[in-house]
Amino acid sequence: MITARELALNVLQALETDNKRSDQLLHRMLQHTTLNRIDRALATGLVNGVLRYRSQLDFIISHFYHHKLEKAAPVMRNIFRLGAYQILFFDKVPDWAAVNECVKLARKYKGERMSKLVNGVLRKITPESVALDEWLKDKSLEEQLATKYSHPLWLVERWLSNYGREQTEAILAYNNQFPLFGFRINRLRTSLKEFFSDLVLEAATHEECGIENFFLSKDFNSFEPAVTEGLCSVQNPTQALACLLLSPREESTVLDLCAAPGGKSTYMAELMQNQGELTSVDLYEQKLLKTETHSKALGITIITTVVADARSYTQEKRPDSILLDVPCSGTGVLGRRAELRWKLTPATLKDLLTLQEELLDHAAELLDEGGILVYATCSIEPEENTGQIEAFLLRHPDFAADTENESVPEVFRHGQAGKGAILTLPGMYPGFDGGFCQRLRKTRLSSDGHAA
Numbered sequence: 001m002i003t004a005r006e007l008a009l010n011v012l013q014a015l016e017t018d019n020k021r022s023d024q025l026l027h028r029m030l031q032h033t034t035l036n037r038i039d040r041a042l043a044t045g046l047v048n049g050v051l052r053y054r055s056q057l058d059f060i061i062s063h064f065y066h067h068k069l070e071k072a073a074p075v076m077r078n079i080f081r082l083g084a085y086q087i088l089f090f091d092k093v094p095d096w097a098a099v100n101e102c103v104k105l106a107r108k109y110k111g112e113r114m115s116k117l118v119n120g121v122l123r124k125i126t127p128e129s130v131a132l133d134e135w136l137k138d139k140s141l142e143e144q145l146a147t148k149y150s151h152p153l154w155l156v157e158r159w160l161s162n163y164g165r166e167q168t169e170a171i172l173a174y175n176n177q178f179p180l181f182g183f184r185i186n187r188l189r190t191s192l193k194e195f196f197s198d199l200v201l202e203a204a205t206h207e208e209c210g211i212e213n214f215f216l217s218k219d220f221n222s223f224e225p226a227v228t229e230g231l232c233s234v235q236n237p238t239q240a241l242a243c244l245l246l247s248p249r250e251e252s253t254v255l256d257l258c259a260a261p262g263g264k265s266t267y268m269a270e271l272m273q274n275q276g277e278l279t280s281v282d283l284y285e286q287k288l289l290k291t292e293t294h295s296k297a298l299g300i301t302i303i304t305t306v307v308a309d310a311r312s313y314t315q316e317k318r319p320d321s322i323l324l325d326v327p328c329s330g331t332g333v334l335g336r337r338a339e340l341r342w343k344l345t346p347a348t349l350k351d352l353l354t355l356q357e358e359l360l361d362h363a364a365e366l367l368d369e370g371g372i373l374v375y376a377t378c379s380i381e382p383e384e385n386t387g388q389i390e391a392f393l394l395r396h397p398d399f400a401a402d403t404e405n406e407s408v409p410e411v412f413r414h415g416q417a418g419k420g421a422i423l424t425l426p427g428m429y430p431g432f433d434g435g436f437c438q439r440l441r442k443t444r445l446s447s448d449g450h451a452a
Contacts, residue, residue, distance in 0.1 A: 005102070022338060145168065181234060182214060210409050211240050254268055257325070329348065
C-alpha cells in the first residue's frame with residue numbers, strides 16, 4: 001500500500017514532465033488510494049511545502065551533498081527535498097522518522113547504494129546545522145531574497161524594480177503561507193445571517209474580508225456540505241472585485257469571456273438576481289461542464305455556456321457589458337499554485353501579452369455602444385495590467401477608462417481607482433490573492449474621431 005510520502009514523491013515526479021497542476025495530480029492520485037484523512041493531509045502538505053521551498057531546499061541540500069545536485073536523478077532530488085522539508089519545517093515529524101522514510105523511498109526507487117547516500121546526507125541536515133543567513137551574506141540582495149523565500153531570481157528582480165524591497169518581501173512571504181479558503185454566500189438561497197444561524201457553521205473558524213457575502217477560513221471541511229448544497233461557493237474575494245467593478249444590472253445582457261470554470265459567471269448571475277442573460281464562453285468544454293454543474297447547484301438559470309475561442313466568438317445580440325478575464329502569468333496566485341513559480345519564464349510572459357492584446361481587441365468589437373468592458377487578470381505584472389490598458393486605449397479611441405465604482409467597497413477604492421482600476425498585491429489584504437481589473441466604457445465617436 002502506498003504511503004503518504006510515496007504519493008507525495010509520485011506527484012513531485014509527475015510535475016517534472018506533466019503540465020497539469022499539482023492540485024489536479026494530487027486529486028487524481030488520491031482517488032486511487034485508501035489513505036485516511038490525516039495521511040491525505042500529510043501528502044498534500046508535503047507536495048505544497050516542497051514546491052514552495054524548492055530552491056531554498058536545494059541550496060541547503062547542496063551544502064551537505066558533495067556532488068552537483070542538479071545532475072542527480074530527479075527522483076533523488078525529490079527524495080532529498082522531501083526529507084529536508086520535513087526536518088526543517090515539520091515540527092510534528094521526528095527527524096529520524098523523516099530520514100528513515102526517505103531512505104525506504106530511495107531503496108525502492110534507486111537501490112541500496114543510493115539509500116545509504118540519502119541516509120548520510122539527511123542525517124547531517126538539522127535546524128542547528130543550517131546557517132542560511134551566514135551562507136547568504138555575500139550574495140546580492142536579489143539572490144538572498146530569491147533563496148530565502150524560494151522564488152525564481154528573475155521574478156524577484158522584476159518585483160524589486162516595480163515595487164521596492166518592502167513590498168517585494170511582503171509578496172514573497174505571503175506566497176509561502178498556506179492560503180486561506182475564500183467562500184461566497186449564495187444570495188439567491190440564503191443570507192449571511194441565515195447561513196451562520198447554523199450552529200456548526202457559526203462555530204467553525206472564519207473571518208469577514210470586507211466584501212459583502214464573502215468570508216475566509218482555514219477550515220474547508222466544515223463548509224464543504226454547504227458548498228455541495230449550493231448555499232455557498234469557494235471563491236477568493238479578489239475574484240469578486242472584477243465582478244463588482246463591472247456591476248452587472250438585473251435584466252441586462254452580459255458576456256463572460258474566458259469564463260471557465262465559472263466562478264465569476266455565477267457570482268455575476270447572483271448579483272443580477274438570476275434575471276437577464278449571461279453567456280459564458282471558454283475554449284475548453286470540460287471546464288464549462290463544471291460551470292453548468294455549479295450553476296445548477298446554486299439554482300442559477302440565466303447562464304448559457306458556449307465552447308468557442310474568445311478571439312473569434314460572435315453573437316447576434318451585442319452585450320451591455322463584458323467581463324474579460326484573460327489568461328495571464330498568474331503571479332498574483334503563486335501562493336495558491338505553488339508549482340507555477342517554477343514553470344513561468346520571461347518567454348511565457350511575452351507570449352501571453354500577445355494573446356491578451358488579441359482578446360481585448362475582439363472584446364471591444366463585440367461590446368454595444370455605451371457598454372462596459374472590465375479587463376481582469378490574476379497577475380501583478382504591469383505589462384499585463386496597466387501596460388495592456390494604456391496600449392488598448394491608444395488603439396481604441398472609442399473607449400475610455402470609467403471611474404464608476406460605487407459597488408466596490410470603500411477600502412479597495414484607492415491607488416489606481418482614480419483611473420477605474422483595482423490592483424491587489426499578495427499580502428496587501430489578508431487572504432486576498434493578487435490581481436488586477438480595469439473598467440472601460442465604449443463611447444460614441446464624434447465626427448473628428450474622438451470620444452464624444
